[in-house]
Amino acid sequence: MSNYLTKIIESKQEYLKSHQLELREKPKPARKKKLSFTERVRNKRTLGILAEFKRSSPSLGVINHSVAPTVMAGKYVTGGADGISILTDEVYFNGHIRDLEAVAAEVEVPVLCKDFIIEPIQINLAYQAGAGMILLIVRVLEKDKLHTLYQHAIRLGLEVLLEIHDEKDLELAMSLKPELIGINNRNLHEFSTDLSTTESLMRLITDPDIIIVSESGIKSVEDCERIAAAGADAVLVGEACMKHPNPEQLLAQINRIERRPL
Numbered sequence: 001m002s003n004y005l006t007k008i009i010e011s012k013q014e015y016l017k018s019h020q021l022e023l024r025e026k027p028k029p030a031r032k033k034k035l036s037f038t039e040r041v042r043n044k045r046t047l048g049i050l051a052e053f054k055r056s057s058p059s060l061g062v063i064n065h066s067v068a069p070t071v072m073a074g075k076y077v078t079g080g081a082d083g084i085s086i087l088t089d090e091v092y093f094n095g096h097i098r099d100l101e102a103v104a105a106e107v108e109v110p111v112l113c114k115d116f117i118i119e120p121i122q123i124n125l126a127y128q129a130g131a132g133m134i135l136l137i138v139r140v141l142e143k144d145k146l147h148t149l150y151q152h153a154i155r156l157g158l159e160v161l162l163e164i165h166d167e168k169d170l171e172l173a174m175s176l177k178p179e180l181i182g183i184n185n186r187n188l189h190e191f192s193t194d195l196s197t198t199e200s201l202m203r204l205i206t207d208p209d210i211i212i213v214s215e216s217g218i219k220s221v222e223d224c225e226r227i228a229a230a231g232a233d234a235v236l237v238g239e240a241c242m243k244h245p246n247p248e249q250l251l252a253q254i255n256r257i258e259r260r261p262l
């Protein structure tokens with residue numbers, strides 16, 4: 001693991017230890033049944049969209065601190081997002097699980113809990129807050145732990161976005177027979193992004209039933225066209241949405257991009 005990721009994971013372990021009391025589970029609230037992200041993407045012929053709410057990040061510092069998550073999520077849905085990703089990590093991304101809770105209660109599309117998940121309690125809390133999906137980053141988990149967390153989420157009826165960055169991650173991810181894979185274009189050693197990561201890993205994924213989301217460094221409609229040409233099914237866009245003067249318009253344009261036929 002890179003130094004940066006190791007630091008984040010260590011801080012997450014600390015956080016979970018020191019917040020044990022607050023993090024205790026509450027009774028499960030009634031949940032609205034929503035169409036899953038995977039189903040939504042399968043039902044359309046154009047590029048799927050996961051639009052992300054991210055106030056700040058370790059690589060960029062402050063991105064946008066002035067807009068409320070529910071306001072932004074409303075714009076994302078208007079623009080045609082098939083799912084909303086909410087960064088809930090407090091320490092590095094200035095997020096909160098309450099952001100997710102507020103958004104999940106308001107929108108009809110599924111909401112992704114974007115965090116560094118290393119313990120089942122985090123999955124339970126995401127579920128209780130109304131998440132329909134969680135992220136598992138293959139790189140930060142041992143094989144057994146990855147399997148345990150994956151099965152735990154699936155049993156709760158959550159979708160899992162399984163994030164990979166290279167061939168080794170892909171091999172491990174495939175051992176779970178996933179429905180949904182995220183290819184992260186960001187090199188976690190030095191924060192740089194390179195869309196060719198999606199292009200090269202796409203060539204190795206031969207199962208047409210797996211929905212592939214390309215993540216990070218996607219800044220424009222042209223970038224999305226490139227991702228669609230590589231054969232990915234969906235994009236995860238954060239910074240470009242958060243900084244855009246009119247995110248609805250950006251997403252509406254992305255929403256018109258045809259996917260590559262199987």
Ligand SMILES: O=P(O)(O)OC[C@@H](O)[C@@H](O)c1c[nH]c2ccccc12
Nearest residue numbers: 184215216217218236237238239240
């Ligand atoms: O803001 P961008 O470059 O559009 O990237 C969004 C998303 O892919 C990125 O936030 C991300 C991808 N994987 C992660 C894991 C943890 C935290 C953040 C991420």
